[in-house]
Amino acid sequence: MSETTEKSTETKVAEAERAALSLAKCSDEERSAAIHAIADAIAANHEEILAANERDVEKAEELLAAGEYSQVLVDRLELSASKLESIESMVRSVAEQDDPLGETQTARKLDEGLELYRCSVPIGVVGTIFESRPDALVQIAALSLKSGNAVILKGGSEASHSNRVLFDLIEDATAEHAATSDSADAVPDGWAQLIEARADVDTVLEMDDSIDLVMPRGSSEFVEYIQQNTQIPVLGHTEGVCHVYVDDEADLSMATEIAYDAKVQYPAVCNAVETVLVHEDVAESFLPGMVERYADADVEVRGDETTRSILESEASEADAATANVAPATEEDWQTEYGDLIVSIRVVDSIETAVDHVTTYGSKHTDSIVTDSSEHARLFMRSLDSASVFHNASTRFADGYRYGLGAEVGISTGKIHARGPVGLDGLTTYQYYLEGDGQIVGTYAGADAKPFLHEDFGGEWEPGRRSTDRSQ
Structure with a gap:
């Protein structure tokens, strides 16, 4: 070699x-x-x-x-x-x-x-x-x-x-x-x-x-x-602090599968979810089963005060693991764990969810789970992330899955390339000008010839005009 x-x-x-x-x-x-x-x-x-x-x-x-x-x-x-x-x-x-x-x-x-x-x-x-x-x-x-x-x-x-x-x-x-x-x-x-x-x-x-x-x-x-x-x-x-937001009009069975896949399928990558946001109207129905799924996969859950209160009140001897949730800190909201750890917060509206993502996210990938097209549109149009999903796991943010063959990385910036x-x-581009002896002086001065500036569907063929002229 x-x-x-x-x-x-x-x-x-x-x-x-x-x-x-x-x-x-x-x-x-x-x-x-x-x-x-x-x-x-x-x-x-x-x-x-x-x-x-x-x-x-x-x-x-x-x-x-x-x-x-x-x-x-x-x-x-x-x-x-x-x-x-x-x-x-x-x-x-x-x-x-x-x-x-x-x-x-x-x-x-x-x-x-x-x-x-x-x-x-x-x-x-x-x-x-x-x-x-x-x-x-x-x-x-x-x-x-x-x-x-x-x-x-x-x-x-x-x-x-x-x-x-x-x-x-x-x-x-x-x-x-x-x-x-x-x-x-x-x-x-x-x-x-x-x-x-x-x-x-x-x-x-x-x-x-x-x-x-x-x-x-x-x-x-x-x-x-x-x-x-x-x-x-x-x-x-850079890092991926990705979110899944479970809306008040979400299919909770779908939301559970998406939030589980986004964390557990491969937690060590930048498109894995780090924070799950849950609307307060569905929190009591969603959280116990979700946290139990996470516990079965050895995921450490850290929750805000409302999350912990709901889980503690719902816990029984059969599902005591759901009550064993550590308090989430300000640092948790902005941390890329890259591990079997997830933070959960209950929010009172889609606007609060958007505000949380905007405050703590890394503009990588965020997803909303909802049956409401209006809510999906609001969430997706309100965020500045490189990829925003509706009813899909954040793990889809990948060059191979996007059909790009592979990727050199995921850009969270806006200039030149995103996602x-x-x-x-x-790639970048070059301008190629094919002429037939034209000079700028023809298009300048008092008697300037006007430009056409007409777009057409042609493909560049180098030297085509010289070839045409010789025939």
Whole structure:
């Protein structure tokens, strides 16, 4: 396998910058074939990947025992044969997505024989800094390649062995595919680079002349550090303080299933629910059964005063677990647990629920359970979250589930990309003007010729006007 640590960060970035220019011209057929080669390499090397991952997990469990790591981090770190199969499927799904490049977004006739096109192109060189999940490295690499971007990858030190073996497989697979391809635009060497030292991050952040976008995945504090220490545009993936609001017109059986799935199906991810809000008119009917479901799944429940009062009055010897609810604090409302912990608050109106989400949420994903289309519309239009759901689990906020193939992260900002960031979020656009000898002077001055500015449904074909003229 290839060596990943002998070059300086500056050299790696320079190689990525050169590769980006070639990759932008690489056909979708070649990029997609190279991505399938990555999936093949992962499928053929389960044993090696899992052995490397086991070294990371063993070290993480030692630090967990010492109180330095959380169980959430260990859970996110661990790979399995089934998880590798899921990663392979994800990689192939990226390859099968429509080509995000070269799409004509607008076509406008400025004048006869003078046509302006806006077309999608890669961003260029993207830098990514992500948390303990080694599958994030594969997702980001596959999406970057499909979208024609060179990528600088920096994973957490806790996943160093896993990240290194996965990167080497990716690099070798694409290089071997390029070597056997008879295409003139095969995937170039250097399109993906791995940096491993913490000091390398600061070096990357200073290279705003070479790196076009930085995508950090981690805590709000971490993303804020990145934003404050670079002039490179930052597309931040921060914490998910997600909510499920059970309305007074909710189907309570549906609400129970949604709130359960949103917490229990996989609690260690950013789209898991952290706070359940319940309208006071249905609280007595909903809470005992909901909390009992949570107790059966070993979910620790923390409730406001009204929640605890209802549960204590409803408790019996048979369901005493429902009375064992700790008081929720102000900190609970703004905490991403990433674990089998949930906070519950009873509210007096949909407006109070919206106010709670606005005050404590992270603008990630929030859901209302209701049979009232009016209430759903009010809730959904009142929130500023990247994703707002009606009668569905917050766990659907995911690039793969959205049909994006995968995601590089979930953006809670508003500029350039929001929510799960897939291929479209890794593209920008260029303007292409096709003329026939026109000059600006014709359209300026007292006798200026007026522009037409007529939109039409054409697709950009480079050099078409020259070809037409020669015929």
